[in-house]
Amino acid sequence: MPFGGEPPQLLKQRLLYQGRRFSFESSRLRLPNEQEGEWECIRHPGGALAVPVTPEGKLILLRQYRFTVQGRLLEFPAGTVEPSEGPEETIKREIEEETGYRAHRWRKLGEYFMAPGYSDEIIYAYLAEDLELLENPPGQDIDEDIETTLMTVEEVDRAIHSGDLADAKSISAFMLARPFLK
Incomplete structure (x- = not known):
């Protein structure tokens, strides 16, 4: 699946939970516009x-x-x-x-x-x-x-x-x- 644009810079990543089917993580990112923030994400195998x-x-x-x-x-x-x-x-x-x-x-x-x-x-x-x-x-x-x-x-x-x-x-x-x- 194609995606466009410059990717954000990963500053820090923490695994908060690892389950049987998915994991939950928090990442600190710097966006291309130089803004920084925290994002949480459920990682799933599809x-x-x-x-x-x-x-x-x-x-x-x-x-x-x-x-x-x-x-x-x-x-x-x-x-x-x-x-x-x-x-x-x-x-x-x-x-x-x-x-x-x-x-x-x-x-x-x-x-x-x-x-x-x-x-x-x-x-x-x-x-x-x-x-x-x-x-x-x-x-x-x-x-x-x-x-x-x-x-x-x-x-x-x-x-x-x-x-x-x-x-x-x-x-x-x-x-x-x-x-x-x-």
């Missing part, structure tokens, strides 16, 4: 997301419990990129674990930042087509509570506009996929 389309043209979404919002969110299958894999490997693994399907045709839709005001997390979005229902899917991780649901493109549109689908990464990916959906 995520991969798929908009899966069944042979019948239905989209596979998940209702997943999210601790941060204390409830279930409607979203497309996604997962954190592990250190040993790239985004393509991540989403191929996640779609099988979370939906029980394997995609045989992939199209990269794009990549985007989730919340660049405080995090470097980037999402790699894909369209997953030519799906095959697996006889023995690997199953969800033990820390996940997921229900799958099939929706038409129109139903997803309505869910976004009604607020039932309020997950930013899923809405962004759906908009990128929209020209390829019937």
Whole structure:
């Protein structure tokens, strides 16, 4: 992803927290205009997301419990990129674990930042087509509570506009996929 302009000068950096999936750091920077300040940032390895389309043209979404919002969110299958894999490997693994399907045709839709005001997390979005229902899917991780649901493109549109689908990464990916959906 291209960026423009002169980068700031890093004066000091402190790791405030190192977690299982992300870290939190504080940096003192001198901007190109010579102003100095403190910035905090969540460092995240990134995520991969798929908009899966069944042979019948239905989209596979998940209702997943999210601790941060204390409830279930409607979203497309996604997962954190592990250190040993790239985004393509991540989403191929996640779609099988979370939906029980394997995609045989992939199209990269794009990549985007989730919340660049405080995090470097980037999402790699894909369209997953030519799906095959697996006889023995690997199953969800033990820390996940997921229900799958099939929706038409129109139903997803309505869910976004009604607020039932309020997950930013899923809405962004759906908009990128929209020209390829019937």
